[in-house]
Amino acid sequence: MSTQSNKPKARLPRGLVDRHGAELTATRAMLDKIRAVYELYGFDALETPAIEYTDALGKFLPDQDRPNEGVFSFQDDDEQWLSLRYDLTAPLARHVAEHFDALPKPFRSYRAGFVFRNEKPGPGRFRQFMQFDADTVGAPSVSADAEICMMAADTLEAVGIARGDYVIKVNNRKVLDGVLEAIGLGGDENAGRRLTVLRAIDKLDKLGVLGVTQLLGEGRLDDSGDFTKGARLDAPQILTIRKTMLRGTPKPMNEDPVTISETSWLDQLERDFADNETASAGVRELRQIAQLCRAAGYGEDRILIDPSVVRGLEYYTGPVYEAELTFEVKDEHGRPVRFGSVAGGGRYDGLVARFRGEAVPATGFSIGVSRLLHALAHLGKMDAEPEIGPVVVLVMDKQPERIADYMKMVSDLRANGIRAEMYLGGGGMKAQMKYADKRNAPAVIIQGSNEKDAGEVQVKDLVEGAKIAAGIADNAEYRAARPAQFAVKEAELVEAIRGVLERRAAPSLGLAD
């Protein structure tokens, strides 16, 4: 292999990252808690591959403007197009359609895995990220949707989000579609325009009422100078949407709408759109969901019918829901901001039908794993195990026989369940101590020729040593005291290290309560 010229640069493509120790440990702990809730609800594990046929996935991503529509695609040897999955819902639809007769119906599954988006990356926005989904396929009633919402609430509490710090907001595409029908945007020929409107409403959080109103009209020029074409609705159409979907009574263009209660909003919709079958059906379903949740003990503080939820994906056909964190965090300028959405989902009765022709009712929910972990870190609830480094056996003598001795010590420690290693680098004493520090080693073990002759080893307790050193002002005094270093017989090494580990106080950083 060439080491001289044309050296490749060691770098990752943008939007892709490496992850390390504490974050990975915390992720694993969080995934275990989510899994436990999903299993309690009767969902079973399923795993599908990262690569699928492009036509089997379909194209349902909101990012229409880019040539490859947000999906990484490539051709197989037989010229068929393959894509990396962009979510875990489209592959589930493929799986269900492929194995329809063999599956129990309803089919409850959960899936955790990486998905890939060929999008412009940004802060907290990656081209590979993990989702953790649960879906019920073959369940026509809104009981299934209500259940998913309750499970979402239970899941957030299980991972450490306190009640009051989150809310599961529920809306219904049928309400939205009904209102759009009522203002003349019904029919297949307006499908694209309806989607543009829905995606505009979906940006209420980010752009406010003014921004959304611009997107409903001619379009919007953003801060970077990019112009987004609008849905070109007229003033009365926009007004209707503002009254119903942007919540409450109309106000001057640049103010946030007045918030109204769940019941008032549903009553208003029922009254205003009594003639519209789609909207009325949507309202009925939302009332049922609320009723089921209340009966099972989930109040409006946890699951709330809310007109602001839209969800940008094209395939939703009924109830849609979003898990929002309501506590405030500070942004980079110290200003309080809400954390926002960490999960969402909805009903997609047409997705399996793509393959089978007949409708297969389905509803599901997806957690953004990194986003949720990020939120937990903000709350100080990231469940990282204390990072206990290994005990490091220093190499004082490089003769093969002595190396074998050191290796034997390490092997004995490990056989007793103690995390340990021999220093394997090429450095001297100073480099070795520096390494032990960097690894957060609780202790190092030293055996030079004097100790060897005496059948002893020196144990240096680095945690205790650091504490003592903090109380000793003078360098010379420190060296004279040789704090926290002691000699033990070779046969007593394991016992001595056990003592050091027990004395070691549990670290207080990053631990869940």
Place this chain on the structure above:
Amino acid sequence: MSTQSNKPKARLPRGLVDRHGAELTATRAMLDKIRAVYELYGFDALETPAIEYTDALGKFLPDQDRPNEGVFSFQDDDEQWLSLRYDLTAPLARHVAEHFDALPKPFRSYRAGFVFRNEKPGPGRFRQFMQFDADTVGAPSVSADAEICMMAADTLEAVGIARGDYVIKVNNRKVLDGVLEAIGLGGDENAGRRLTVLRAIDKLDKLGVLGVTQLLGEGRLDDSGDFTKGARLDAPQILTIRKTMLRGTPKPMNEDPVTISETSWLDQLERDFADNETASAGVRELRQIAQLCRAAGYGEDRILIDPSVVRGLEYYTGPVYEAELTFEVKDEHGRPVRFGSVAGGGRYDGLVARFRGEAVPATGFSIGVSRLLHALAHLGKMDAEPEIGPVVVLVMDKQPERIADYMKMVSDLRANGIRAEMYLGGGGMKAQMKYADKRNAPAVIIQGSNEKDAGEVQVKDLVEGAKIAAGIADNAEYRAARPAQFAVKEAELVEAIRGVLERRAAPSLGLAD
């Protein structure tokens, strides 16, 4: 979305599979055990993305004959080439080179993740599969290699492979390279030919001495009629390789070689290639590895110096090792076959140097996760949790208020840690009971209007019911007895279900001891 015409077919590309419940549970349990051993040895978690720059990965796969050389590649928006990682070693080299100054040295990391090979799939050969690697980067001495071999042995025992059912075989590329130098295949100009020879030797397991000899000579015609071009060595060259690398003294072409002991083989090499510096260094390293392993208590039954190990990857530069399962399984014709290799690795001192110019010594080890799980399943050691299905609450009455009652029951059961669900499908009583059976439900809960009026629920114990049913010959008798079905007050439901679950015997299938 179109449901009428041009329906896509629900199918996966070849070499890709979906995985389910028990297999996923067992995989997770196995990964936890592997992780525990790796952490005990002082390795820390690292995760790299599935997508890398093609030039950062390099091309080190053995499958030279295919146009894309076994890698899935595609272009980024800026025209740069991206690839799906084909192993976890090349991305580690990129990570280390990218963050060199910040990392502790040596850097010990473990990584579990999917890798992708654009190869011809076959039985047990997939285009996406999981590897679980551990590597030490920045460790020049063979102590690091010896340690990895010990860790491999400990890992196999931790997941349930008994001592005696596996062996970690160790060889050294320097020995192989030295022998090839000695027969005139030294120098950069012969690098490609050396690789062809090594890959031929690597096939000893599959093709036997005769097949390998053909690949060392003119080439080999396989059963399917495909001809593989050979390395075109002459007879004396082939004889030397057979004497040293194919183990023991030369025998007739189609016979397996005589096995010789570790020490005899090393002695023979030392004698025959005393003039060759590369081979001699290789022999010295192998002796050191053996010495370190023996000193730490790992005998030849667990870690064995063995000339048959080669490893097909181009980047290895020193010790190479392979974890082989030695117990026999039956093939599809009932003939006993050995399970073979489940893991392997070696030293790759040049891989980080690709980026940095200076050599960075490194050694590592990779477990084929599915292959190892498959082996455990054969041994009856697959650690699957008993598949306890959810308690299913049947829907006897579809009135919204009654649905809310059923949902409340489910919610109470879940709040008490009992896996439960309400039937969410559209079917009647028969379909609901069939569903409960298919889900392996331990019990169903029934509440029609009579029970509701009495403030009671019916509990049907399906496990007990199945046992009793097995002892009742007659259908009418069974119905009359209504075995294992009883009524309880609504308030006692949770307690009653707990009783059913406790009576339920632990299933004996698929459980580790």
